[in-house]
Amino acid sequence: MANDPAIQHEIIADIKRIAIELGRIPTRDDYLGNGGIFSGRKIEMSFGGWTVALNAAGLSAAKRDKRAKVSNEDIFGRDLVEQLAGHQSQIATPDAPKPMKSTAVVGDLHFPFTNMQTLEKFYAFLAKEKPARCVQMGDLLDQMSHSKFPTSRNIYTPAQEMSIGHKMSKEFWARVQEIVPGIECHQILGNHDVRPIKRLIESYPAGELFFSIDRFYQFDGVTTHLDARKELILDGVIFHHGYRSKLGDHRDYALMSCVVGHTHTGGVTFRQVRGEILFELNAGFMGDVDSKALSYTSQKIVQWTQGFGYIDQYGPRFIPCP
């Protein structure tokens, strides 16, 4: 009986047995030469051919060799227009950008030595764009009085500098929340902010237990991140004051998108890593380069760039304020 289901079932079981023993899909000769119990003729009578028998056994002949030969006929016989119309790129496309809340990024303010014109431009930007979030990237206060570098002591007493700087900081955060009610606010700390702690530890390490600068960095409606080393991560992006000088170095170290300040030089750089486009945004500078506190560079001409950063669904950018 040519198509006896019982015989077909036994043939299928035997082909599978040989496939398992060989560890591959057998050819007809493989089967016959490695102990297959049915003759080639019997298989052809039952299924009509070896390929049909393999398909019935769930062992597609097409899978036997992934590097199936492609003939000139396969290549040159195709209609090119039809082929291109159905073409799907084999190149991996980058993941869609992660959803990012619209975020205004304020770089080094250095209160009370701040460029108020740049700050006013930032407030105008807030009023227009109404971002969902604002992050101040540290160096909120200059803390000139606590610098270990030679600086003037004839401008403010340490108490005056702190009093004026803290008042300006409070006004800054109040103004941000007045312009955009309900905005999510984050304050992180920079190297200038922690200067008083550094000076204390240098001369009286045990005094650290009895000393805190925290209250000068806490404001109504603002989440303050008091550990200056710890990265703040929002929507998968690191926000850190920064410590490296070359734009992109923080991103390349962490292999994550980063927002930084510190160098006072705004800008953005991109890099594709394993199909994902990572960035580093530097938020630039809002200090007053002509102030006594920030005139420590050896030249009057500096490359610091006034401005601020912004990130939305279209990515990061630095907005210069000449």
Ligand SMILES: [Fe+2]
């Ligand atoms: Fe700074």
